[in-house]
Amino acid sequence: MTHQYPALTAEQKKELSDIALRIVAPGKGILAADESVGHMAKRLNQIGVENTEENRRLYRQILFSADSRVKKCIGGVIFFHETMYQKADDGTPFVQMIKDKGIVVGIKVDKGVVPLAGTDGETTTQGRWSGCGVGAAGFGAAGLTRCPAGLDGLSERCAQYKKDGADFAKWRCVLKISDNTPSALAIMENANVLARYASICQQNGIVPIVEPEILPDGDHDLKRCQYVTEKVLAAVYKALSDHHVYLEGTLLKPNMVTPGHSCPTKYSPEEIAMATVTALRRTVPPAVPGVTFLSGGQSEEEASINLNAINTCPLVRPWALTFSYGRALQASALSAWRGQRDNATAATEEFVKRAEVNGLAALGQYEGSGDDSGAAGQSLYVANHAY
Amino acid sequence: MTHQFPALTPEQKKALSDIAQRIVASGKGILAADESVGTMGNRLQRINVENTEENRRAFREILFSSDASINQSIGGVILFHETLYQKDSSGKPFPALIKEKGIVVGIKLDKGTAPLAGTNGETTIQGLDGLAERCAQYKKDGADFGKWRAVLKITSTTPSQLAIQENANTLARYASICQQHGLVPIVEPEILPDGDHDLQRCQYVTEKVLAAVYKALNDHHVYLEGTLLKPNMVTAGHSCPKKYTPQDVAMATVTTLLRTVPAAVPGICFLSGGQSEEEASVNLNAMNQCPLPKPWKLTFSYGRALQASALAAWVGKSENKKAAQEAFRKRAQINGLACRGQYVVSGKTDTAAMQSLFTASYTY
Numbered sequence: 001m002t003h004q005y006p007a008l009t010a011e012q013k014k015e016l017s018d019i020a021l022r023i024v025a026p027g028k029g030i031l032a033a034d035e036s037v038g039h040m041a042k043r044l045n046q047i048g049v050e051n052t053e054e055n056r057r058l059y060r061q062i063l064f065s066a067d068s069r070v071k072k073c074i075g076g077v078i079f080f081h082e083t084m085y086q087k088a089d090d091g092t093p094f095v096q097m098i099k100d101k102g103i104v105v106g107i108k109v110d111k112g113v114v115p116l117a118g119t120d121g122e123t124t125t126q127g128r129w130s131g132c133g134v135g136a137a138g139f140g141a142a143g144l145t146r147c148p149a150g151l152d153g154l155s156e157r158c159a160q161y162k163k164d165g166a167d168f169a170k171w172r173c174v175l176k177i178s179d180n181t182p183s184a185l186a187i188m189e190n191a192n193v194l195a196r197y198a199s200i201c202q203q204n205g206i207v208p209i210v211e212p213e214i215l216p217d218g219d220h221d222l223k224r225c226q227y228v229t230e231k232v233l234a235a236v237y238k239a240l241s242d243h244h245v246y247l248e249g250t251l252l253k254p255n256m257v258t259p260g261h262s263c264p265t266k267y268s269p270e271e272i273a274m275a276t277v278t279a280l281r282r283t284v285p286p287a288v289p290g291v292t293f294l295s296g297g298q299s300e301e302e303a304s305i306n307l308n309a310i311n312t313c314p315l316v317r318p319w320a321l322t323f324s325y326g327r328a329l330q331a332s333a334l335s336a337w338r339g340q341r342d343n344a345t346a347a348t349e350e351f352v353k354r355a356e357v358n359g360l361a362a363l364g365q366y367e368g369s370g371d372d373s374g375a376a377g378q379s380l381y382v383a384n385h386a387y
Numbered sequence: 388m389t390h391q392f393p394a395l396t397p398e399q400k401k402a403l404s405d406i407a408q409r410i411v412a413s414g415k416g417i418l419a420a421d422e423s424v425g426t427m428g429n430r431l432q433r434i435n436v437e438n439t440e441e442n443r444r445a446f447r448e449i450l451f452s453s454d455a456s457i458n459q460s461i462g463g464v465i466l467f468h469e470t471l472y473q474k475d476s477s478g479k480p481f482p483a484l485i486k487e488k489g490i491v492v493g494i495k496l497d498k499g500t501a502p503l504a505g506t507n508g509e510t511t512i513q514g515l516d517g518l519a520e521r522c523a524q525y526k527k528d529g530a531d532f533g534k535w536r537a538v539l540k541i542t543s544t545t546p547s548q549l550a551i552q553e554n555a556n557t558l559a560r561y562a563s564i565c566q567q568h569g570l571v572p573i574v575e576p577e578i579l580p581d582g583d584h585d586l587q588r589c590q591y592v593t594e595k596v597l598a599a600v601y602k603a604l605n606d607h608h609v610y611l612e613g614t615l616l617k618p619n620m621v622t623a624g625h626s627c628p629k630k631y632t633p634q635d636v637a638m639a640t641v642t643t644l645l646r647t648v649p650a651a652v653p654g655i656c657f658l659s660g661g662q663s664e665e666e667a668s669v670n671l672n673a674m675n676q677c678p679l680p681k682p683w684k685l686t687f688s689y690g691r692a693l694q695a696s697a698l699a700a701w702v703g704k705s706e707n708k709k710a711a712q713e714a715f716r717k718r719a720q721i722n723g724l725a726c727r728g729q730y731v732v733s734g735k736t737d738t739a740a741m742q743s744l745f746t747a748s749y750t751y
Contacts, residue, residue, distance in 0.1 A: 241598035
């Protein structure tokens with residue numbers, strides 16, 4: 001703690017900061033199209049489509065063929081490894097298609113979770129090991145116990161991805177709320193691995209998106225989620241400080257503060273907004289340029305309404321508050337496609353529609369799909385001292 | 388980390404938050420008049436005044452009996468224990484005299500430093516024993532906020548991990564106890580300006596210290612909206628050969644705060660350390676003009692930098708009361724302008740000239 005040994009030059013800092021600001025420019029958010037092979041299996045299964053490499057390529061092509069309307073609402077796209085090296089029908093690499101729209105390319109660099117022994121089913125996250133391509137399971141696979149947990153070779157992989165067109169990365173850690181969790185160990189270990197990942201990314205010119213997801217599973221109420229989120233984020237930012245991470249060149253991808261899925265109490269978008277923004281104000285330093293929420297289990301509309309409420313909430317918000325949505329941007333597109341080439345254009349249109357809605361929500365300008373005028377919404381903000 | 392056991396009710400939170408907001412309301416800062424008996428001795432010696440209880444009382448009376456309009460620049464006053472129980476010449480208790488001007492009364496709560504064995508002369512702060520009872524009593528006697536000063540220093544081996552962690556922890560315990568008794572805690576982790584280190588080094592250390600402080604406050608379940616921070620500005624050490632402009636100081640300081648102080652904290656009230664009255668005002672002004680976002684108030688909690696001229700005008704003579712009050716009023720007004728970024732330094736009128744002084748010599 002006594003002396004500084006600068007991790008980054010002034011030029012490196014500027015590059016990272018510029019990338020981050022481009023991704024979260026006003027009205028823009030992120031398309032999380034980085035579903036692993038196993039994860040895509042679930043999505044494709046639901047629409048009766050076989051999980052082949054070609055189908056995954058065709059599906060991503062639908063998203064990436066969106067016209068210039070997405071330029072004003074999508075600042076970045078997160079890729080899965082396989083997708084980084086796929087091309088459109090006409091041979092254009094996907095990476096190039098995205099960059100040609102002025103959108104920043106990102107890459108998922110984690111490889112799912114491994115157990116933390118001695119805990120109540122808690123986990124940490126490991127990195128991808130070199131040579132791993134398609135075929136490995138996504139997250140939550142118990143059989144990964146024997147795999148190296150950690151950040152092995154991450155630096156080399158980052159350097160390669162940077163050469164291949166990526167300017168940001170994503171690493172997802174997972175925590176859960178139950179009677180005994182998250183434990184101090186789980187919080188500390190996940191915060192630490194996120195900080196190591198972030199530090200390594202920045203050394204290679206890659207902006208790290210830091211994702212400490214607290215799952216919405218459970219029957220806990222809004223207050224409990226807020227409490228846990230505050231503890232987790234405080235630990236994350238202490239770890240980032242300890243690891244000398246340049247905050248202006250990072251982004252945060254947290255959960256919104258919501259009740260558990262099976263919580264009997266219902267909350268309004270305004271209550272979710274107040275709880276979420278309060279938690280962030282207490283933990284996320286203003287130097288962080290943007291907070292890009294994950295959508296978790298939320299529906300497309302729910303995710304947009306909540307994001308909009310967050311952006312109209314009457315508390316001072318010193319960072320951009322926007323989206324990094326997977327399912328909440330793609331659900332309609334997937335069901336419009338159903339694996340049929342003839343449906344491709346209609347499917348792309350569904351995606352563009354959701355992208356534009358979320359772009360408005362990121363500006364607090366989305367009026368909802370018909371019900372509840374803005375004025376009715378305002379009166380629902382509960383006095384902030386209750387949070 | 389699993390369950391919340393709320394430390395404060397919503398009513399308690401609101402009360403604390405309201406107090407904090409009043410202290411740092413736009414254009415207002417704090418008069419730190421909490422010099423201990425020993426420190427007052429130093430001040431009085433300089434103007435050849437004997438360090439008696441009556442002289443200490445007389446000088447504080449001069450400050451506190453200023454015209455009520457002082458409340459446009461002063462939102463809070465920090466008192467030393469002795470002073471809280473002193474009265475003006477008409478028999479009115481000082482807390483009442485201050486409160487009737489709409490100014491919040493605060494009390495110094497720490498009991499000075501104690502050594503940390505095994506370190507390079509580093510210290511922690513005493514005062515936690517019986518703190519809850521003392522807070523309750525001070526609250527009854529008119530105080531609404533507390534102050535606790537931790538001290539760290541920069542050398543080739545300090546501050547150590549232990550010193551940072553121990554002082555952060557003590558600050559968090561103090562803050563937690565204060566809030567339980569309706570007092571807003573001012574959290575003061577001072578990094579001394581002694582030394583020949585440069586601006587960059589001070590910035591680095593300040594970032595590490597503040598990160599530790601806010602982690603400790605979070606661990607101790609402190610309600611940030613009901614606290615204030617009193618940090619050092621980020622400056623070069625006193626004996627650093629390199630000179631920096633107010634704009635350099637401002638950029639380094641605000642950058643540091645953006646990286647460590649959550650937006651929920653309502654206000655940051657800088658200590659003046661060894662700065663002269665004018666230096667402290669000019670630097671505060673530069674902070675408020677600096678082109679970085681500032682989600683908290685940036686204001687002052689000055690002792691010497693508000694009182695030096697007043698002391699020199701008084702020199703212990705009651706006939707100098709008006710002159711002393713005018714000197715104090717002037718500094719208060721100037722600092723009130725500085726915390727709005729509106730202080731036009733006499734002699735320098737060209738803001739363009741000021742702007743060009745932002746140094747790109749290093750990236751913050």
